[in-house]
Amino acid sequence: xxxxRSVPTSKAPDVIAVVDGGTAARELASLAALKGMKVHLLCDxxxxxxxxxxxxxxxxxxxxxxxxxxxxxxxxxxxxFHDAVEAVDAGLVVDFRACTExxxxxxxxxxxxxFPSSAVIAVQLGGRSFAExxxxxxxxxxxxxxxxxxxxxxxxxxxxxVSDAGxxxxxxxxxxxxxxxxxxxxxxxxxxxxxxxxxxDACLEVAASGAVSLDEADAAVKEALRMxxxxxxxxxxxxxxxxxxxxxxxxxxxxxxxxxxELERGGKDDxxxxxx
Amino acid sequence: MKILVVNAGSSSIKYQLLDPDDxxxxxxxxxxxxxxxxxxxxxxxxxxxxRLERDVLDHSAGIEWVLQVLADxxxxxxxDVREIDAVGHRMVHxxxxxxxxxxxxxxxxxVLVECIPLAPLHxxxxxxxxxxxxxxxxxxxxxxxFDTAFHATIPKHAYLYALPYDLYEKHRFRRYGxxxxxxxxxxxxxxxHMGREDDPDFRVITCHLGNGGSITAVKGGKSIDTSMGYTPxxxxxxxxxxxxxxxYLFIQIMEIxxxxxxxxxxxxxxxxxxLGISGVSNDMRTLEELMDTDERARLAxxxxxxxxxxxxxxxxxxxxxxxxxxxTGGIGTNSPLVRRIVCSNLGYLGLKLDExxxxxxxxxxxxxxxxxxxxxxxxxxxxxxxxxxxxQAAEVVASx
Numbered sequence: 001x002x003x004x005r006s007v008p009t010s011k012a013p014d015v016i017a018v019v020d021g022g023t024a025a026r027e028l029a030s031l032a033a034l035k036g037m038k039v040h041l042l043c044d045x046x047x048x049x050x051x052x053x054x055x056x057x058x059x060x061x062x063x064x065x066x067x068x069x070x071x072x073x074x075x076x077x078x079x080x081f082h083d084a085v086e087a088v089d090a091g092l093v094v095d096f097r098a099c100t101e102x103x104x105x106x107x108x109x110x111x112x113x114x115f116p117s118s119a120v121i122a123v124q125l126g127g128r129s130f131a132e133x134x135x136x137x138x139x140x141x142x143x144x145x146x147x148x149x150x151x152x153x154x155x156x157x158x159x160x161x162v163s164d165a166g167x168x169x170x171x172x173x174x175x176x177x178x179x180x181x182x183x184x185x186x187x188x189x190x191x192x193x194x195x196x197x198x199x200x201d202a203c204l205e206v207a208a209s210g211a212v213s214l215d216e217a218d219a220a221v222k223e224a225l226r227m228x229x230x231x232x233x234x235x236x237x238x239x240x241x242x243x244x245x246x247x248x249x250x251x252x253x254x255x256x257x258x259x260x261x262e263l264e265r266g267g268k269d270d271x272x273x274x275x276x
Numbered sequence: 277m278k279i280l281v282v283n284a285g286s287s288s289i290k291y292q293l294l295d296p297d298d299x300x301x302x303x304x305x306x307x308x309x310x311x312x313x314x315x316x317x318x319x320x321x322x323x324x325x326x327r328l329e330r331d332v333l334d335h336s337a338g339i340e341w342v343l344q345v346l347a348d349x350x351x352x353x354x355x356d357v358r359e360i361d362a363v364g365h366r367m368v369h370x371x372x373x374x375x376x377x378x379x380x381x382x383x384x385x386x387v388l389v390e391c392i393p394l395a396p397l398h399x400x401x402x403x404x405x406x407x408x409x410x411x412x413x414x415x416x417x418x419x420x421x422f423d424t425a426f427h428a429t430i431p432k433h434a435y436l437y438a439l440p441y442d443l444y445e446k447h448r449f450r451r452y453g454x455x456x457x458x459x460x461x462x463x464x465x466x467x468x469h470m471g472r473e474d475d476p477d478f479r480v481i482t483c484h485l486g487n488g489g490s491i492t493a494v495k496g497g498k499s500i501d502t503s504m505g506y507t508p509x510x511x512x513x514x515x516x517x518x519x520x521x522x523x524y525l526f527i528q529i530m531e532i533x534x535x536x537x538x539x540x541x542x543x544x545x546x547x548x549x550x551l552g553i554s555g556v557s558n559d560m561r562t563l564e565e566l567m568d569t570d571e572r573a574r575l576a577x578x579x580x581x582x583x584x585x586x587x588x589x590x591x592x593x594x595x596x597x598x599x600x601x602x603x604t605g606g607i608g609t610n611s612p613l614v615r616r617i618v619c620s621n622l623g624y625l626g627l628k629l630d631e632x633x634x635x636x637x638x639x640x641x642x643x644x645x646x647x648x649x650x651x652x653x654x655x656x657x658x659x660x661x662x663x664x665x666x667x668q669a670a671e672v673v674a675s676x
Contacts, residue, residue, distance in 0.1 A: 011333075014313055036312055064533060065543040151536075 010168035012176035013091025017042055017119075019111070020096035021050040023239065024124070027149035028094060030054055033075035034067065035176050040080050040088040047081035054079070061150075085114070092120050092169055094143070098133045099126035100245060108134035120169040127249035129188045130158050141166030143174075144184070146192050147238045152179075156191055159183035189250045197247060197254050200231040204259040214259065232263070240264035278302070278359055279666035280346075282339070283366040284405025285398075287311060289338050292662045293346055293353060293360070296670040299663055302353040303346060307338045319345055326351060335401075339408040362417045363409045364669030366457070366661070367402045369395035370422030372448055377425070377668040379676070380406055380418035388420065394452070395507075417676065419669035426456030429498040434594075437505075451510075453502035455484045455605075457661040459492040460499075462604045466655050467497065469644075470600060479595040481588055484659070485614065486605035487515035487558060491584065493591035501594050503587050509544055512587065513580045515558035518548035520583070550576045560607045560614065581617040588618065598625055598652050604659040609640050619654060626651030 014037060018029045021043035029041045043050050058072040067075075082088070085097075093115050098104040111121050112134075122141040123134050130142040142158035155174050157167065174181050184190050189197070203221055207214040218230035235243045240263040247256045277297070283290040292304040305319035315332035318325060328345065332338045343357045354360065365380075371391045378384055385406070392399045402420075409418055427435075435451040436444060443449045459482045464473065472478040476496035483491050489512040492502040503511030503519075513519045521544070530540050551558035553576040556566060560580075566573035592598045601622075602608075603615050612634045619629045628647035637645050637656035646654035 038313070064535065065539045065547050067542070068546050 010165070010172045012037075012172040013120075013169065014038060015040070015088075015090045016173070017088050017090040017093045017115070018096070019085055019093060021045075021047070022096055023053075023242075024145060024147050024149050025094075025096040026050060026054050026057065027147070028096075028145060029079055030058065030075060031150050031177055032173075033078040034071060035178070036078075037176070038078050038080070040082055040090055042082045042085045042088070044085055045083060047083050051081055066150075087114050087116070089116065090119055092122060092173055094122045094124065096124045098123050099128050099249070104128060104133040108137065108140070112137060112139075120163075120166045122166065122170050122173075125158070125188070127189045127193060127246040127254075130161055130186045132188075138163045139166055141170045142186070143170060144193070147242070154182050154192075155179040156182045156184045158186055161186055189246070189254070193246060194250070194254075196231065196234070197243070197250065200235055200243070200260075201254070201257055203231050204257040208257070208259055235260070235263060277361045277670055278354065279669050280360050280363045280409075281366070281662045281665045281669075282363055282405045282409060283662075284335060284401050284408075286401045289335065289342060289405060291342050292666075294662060294666040296663070296666040299660060301662065304662075305342070305345070307332065307342060310335060310338050317341065317345065319351060321351055321353060334408075335404040336408040336411055339405070339412055343412065357413065358416075360413065360416055362419055362669045362673045363413065364665040365402060365406050365409070365418060365420045366423070366665055367420045368398035368423045368454065369452065370420075370424050371452070372450075374420070374422050375425050375428035377419050377421045377672050379672050380410065380420055384420070394448075417669075417673050419672045421457065421665045421668050423454045423456050424452045426460040427451075427453035427492070427499045427502050430501055434501045449506055451502070451505040453490065453492065453499065454504045454508050455488070455490045455492075456499070457664045458482075458484045458604060458659040459490070459494065459502070461661065461664045462602045462655075462657045462659055463492070463494040464497065465642075466600050466602050466653070466657060469655075470653060472599070473497070478600075479598050480600040480602060481591050481595070481598060482602045482604065483584060483588070483608055483618075484605040485512070485584070485603060485607035485611075488517065489514050489584075489605065489607070491587040491591065493595050495595055501591060511583075513553075513576075513583045514549045516546050516549045516551045518544045518552065550580060553579060560611055564611070564613055577613070577617075581614055584614070584618050585621050588622065592625065598627075600653045600655065601627065602655045602657050604657050609642075609656050609658055610638050612637055615645065615654070615656065622652070627654065629654060 016032055016037055017040040018025050019042045029039045033039045058076065061067050062069050062072050093111065095111055098107045101107040108123060115121065120139050120141060122143045125142050125144045134140040141162045144156035146152045157170055157174065171181055182191060203217045206212060207217045214232055218232035222230035240260055244256050244260055244264065247254045277295060279294050279296055281292045281294060287310045289307045292301040294301050303319065303321040305317055307317045309315040310332050311334060315330060317328040319328060330341060332341060346352050347354050347357055369391055371394045373387050373391060388403055406418055406420065437449060439449065463480050463482050466480060467473040467478055478496055480494045481491060482494060488508055490502055490504040491512065493500050509517050511519050526540055529535065549558060550563060554563055554573045556570065556573055557563060563573040563577055567577055588601065607614055615634055616629060619627060628650040630645055630647045633643060634645040637643055640658050641656065642658045644653060644655050646652065
């Protein structure tokens with residue numbers, strides 16, 4: 001990991017665009033709106049289910065005293081739903097799509113041509129590298145939000161190979177969200193994703209060997225490592241389909257364990273991710 | 277003398293320009309939505325309210341705009357900002373470091389920053405207001421007045437919590453109390469009305485009842501106990517705060533619902549109190565309207581009044597008797613019902629309410645509402661925290 005570079009201080013944008021209608025994108029859009037930002041949520045297709053998902057998620061947050069009903073109402077009013085990925089006037093575009101596209105670089109090139117040149121484009125890396133997706137773009141930055149995006153208090157931000165302006169805007173944005181920035185270099189899946197997937201794989205393997213049931217393995221790891229949730233439970237929360245995608249994009253050493261397929265069949269709550 | 281009183285919040289600045297020898301402000305207003313789209317200023321001068329709009333990036337730009345408006349030929353009340361003799365800043369928490377109004381110096385600023393952890397939701401924004409004024413009015417004295425300062429006289433046996441003493445020594449975990457400026461003002465004014473401002477034995481209980489609420493026992497002009505504690509959550513039932521609750525209950529709730537500290541903080545600060553009990557509103561006016569048809573609205577009012585009553589009883593014992601009971605704050609000066617319920621149980625002190633006067637005590641008026649033969653005088657008293665801040669700032673400046 002490299003040390004954080006000094007970057008010019010930037011102001012957090014008042015208006016952002018979030019690309020994709022998946023769980024992580026919806027969570028980030030809601031959190032940014034809670035912090036007072038105007039958010040364009042750019043989905044590809046019918047926005048009804050996306051809006052419905054956000055409403056349900058906010059209702060659950062109100063029920064668990066995370067936010068008040070008034071806060072939920074006002075933040076929802078700050079989100080504009082778009083049924084296409086289209087140009088909008090925003091200071092920052094956070095893209096959750098490139099990391100799932102076969103040709104992520106082509107997707108980033110499309111974003112580059114679509115949005116006004118004044119907008120910074122931050123790409124969610126997932127299990128992929130920035131060099132592979134958008135390396136060299138002079139207004140691009142790279143982030144790695146870990147799900148559940150609303151709750152996890154850190155965000156990994158690439159500290160080299162990105163533009164200073166882009167990184168400065170992302171740092172100001174992260175501060176406004178109340179997230180602690182972990183500066184990282186361009187290693188796919190670094191930091192949190194790699195150890196998490198290794199731990200999950202170990203749990204799945206020990207269960208597959210018949211030594212212990214999957215839930216008992218999860219409970220033992222959770223307690224012994226003093227985690228808030230076990231790795232298997234977390235996979236269910238995130239969505240096994242998302243976890244599988246991470247494994248596939250990371251490749252060597254991070255193959256998809258057969259039990260992960262079973263988890264996916266057993267616990268799919270959401271087409272585009274888990275319960276988060 | 278002209279004193280600008282500034283109360284800076286996270287995205288707002290409230291201000292008043294006052295002559296400390298006169299109770300009414302020359303001009304006052306609130307700047308809202310600082311750092312957000314659609315910032316606006318509501319400015320009241322010569323009885324007229326004006327709404328002005330302009331994007332305001334930060335507190336510095338906000339103070340600059342406020343000063344421009346105050347010196348504006350049409351909307352203003354001064355010709356030049358140099359006419360402002362001092363700026364008095366409200367600061368929520370001064371901890372154990374500040375127990376009186378203090379002139380701001382670079383050294384004081386450093387200590388104010390050290391106090392941020394005591395009130396992380398308020399102090400940083402109060403400091404932003406001070407920094408902005410120091411930048412724009414570098415030659416004008418800045419005085420900081422603390423909500424906690426009036427309670428600095430509370431004795432140790434009353435301000436300590438019965439936790440391991442190390443925790444107090446290491447972290448200064450103790451009762452600090454809030455609303456000090458308001459409790460000070462109404463207790464002082466009532467003592468004056470009763471001709472007892474210099475009486476060291478004068479015993480008054482002040483009930484500051486608004487969306488946030490606290491009760492203070494004052495003897496001889498000094499606070500000897502107050503209901504809010506290390507934070508404003510302790511004590512009375514408030515609009516959305518729970519007040520006193522067995523602390524172990526929060527551990528249970530956190531375990532049952534798997535909550536983090538932020539959620540449980542929201543639970544006790546934003547979802548509880550009148551709102552939590554009634555399920556309808558945190559606004560006493562709404563609950564009073566509903567109380568005949570909504571059982572939980574009535575229950576919320578009963579619980580609210582009962583908690584006030586318990587504190588009045590406890591503080592009467594702490595004071596060794598009672599000479600005056602004062603109601604202030606939005607509910608205190610506008611709810612005859614709350615005052616009547618509380619006072620109806622205090623007959624054992626010889627307290628008698630003047631029912632007709634009590635009913636007239638609405639609309640933020642100041643008046644005595646006890647019967648002439650009552651052994652305890654009862655007042656509905658309009659508080660004026662800005663005036664106190666202006667007066668205390670003027671005293672500091674005069675002593676330079």
